[in-house]
Amino acid sequence: MSDENLACTPAQWERIISRYADPTRSNSPAGRVAGLLRDDARASDLVREWIEDQAMRCMAKGQTVTPTLLTMICKRCSKEAILHRELGVSVKLLRAGAAYEKRLAEYRNDHASAHPSRPVRERLWDEAVDAHIHGQMERGVSSLVFLPYHDGRNSRPGSSNLLACGGLPEWEALFGAKRRRFAPLEDVDEDHDPALMDHTGGMPFEVTAEWLERHGITPAMLNRLTDTELAVLGVDVRSARLESAGGVLDGVAGRLDLILDDPRASQALAAGRPMLGAVEILHSLGMGMGMIRAGMRLGRWSRAGDVHDPGMLRAAWDRIPGRGGTYDEYLRAVSDILDKAHAPRIARR
Structure with a gap:
């Protein structure tokens, strides 16, 4: 596969997928997955990954992914397939649980009872x-x-056997009462809320590595503070996040880091192009679409299994359909992007 199999611009790609990977839209695939996982950010990532994998499969078969085809892929995004792959949950349990959740919601509405017996x-x-x-x-x-x-118990008439997937206890163990982790709203920029900034008394303080070391402050300490808390304290949020970049990134920076493997460079690129998604940023810096998709897939696999052996990474790359280049070409492309970002060169995997 090459970029000839892709008839979407990076902006079209990001705009279409973002709509279906938006957990704040209750009827979107991400919204339905988030309703069970109780984790908006994770649901969004899982839906995005599923859509991108399906699109890559189409391109690997020689199909041209147009905006229309990409939209069709998004519309047939399978909640069952996503949760089965993520949690190993039986499809039968998922279907029974989904039907139960709907009936449970109706019961709560009719009886004003949040916790039925x-x-x-x-x-x-x-x-x-x-x-x-x-x-x-x-x-x-x-x-x-x-x-x-x-x-x-199996609901088949006349059957008395127990199904391995279990029933209500297993469902509640997976998706029971948990506080939902909501994704931040993109249209509410808490970091620069004037009502908060009025309390800082001037220009935000820029955090440096030297200042952190001098005062005995670790990246973990910074990561415990929200962006809002940092802003209220008068701290420049971007500099604080750059200095605490040893932590786990999310959002655009997190997706960039799947490829760049350099948190500081990933955060800097994301902050410098706030209107662009990760795919658009990487494409604008010279990386082909097929290579971007393959790189993100490799990054997810590497982190999920804590795999860093160069030979294993190379072998995994060669198994990815539609990878858009050799592994050496991929490493060179990553290195070129890091050079453009004025960041330390990535250690060769």
């Missing part, structure tokens, strides 16, 4: 499973899928 939840689960089976029958489905009851 265990017997009520068990009854709602079984009712949801029965309704799912009846729905299949009404639609004339030839091969019925029998889901687990609340105790894991």
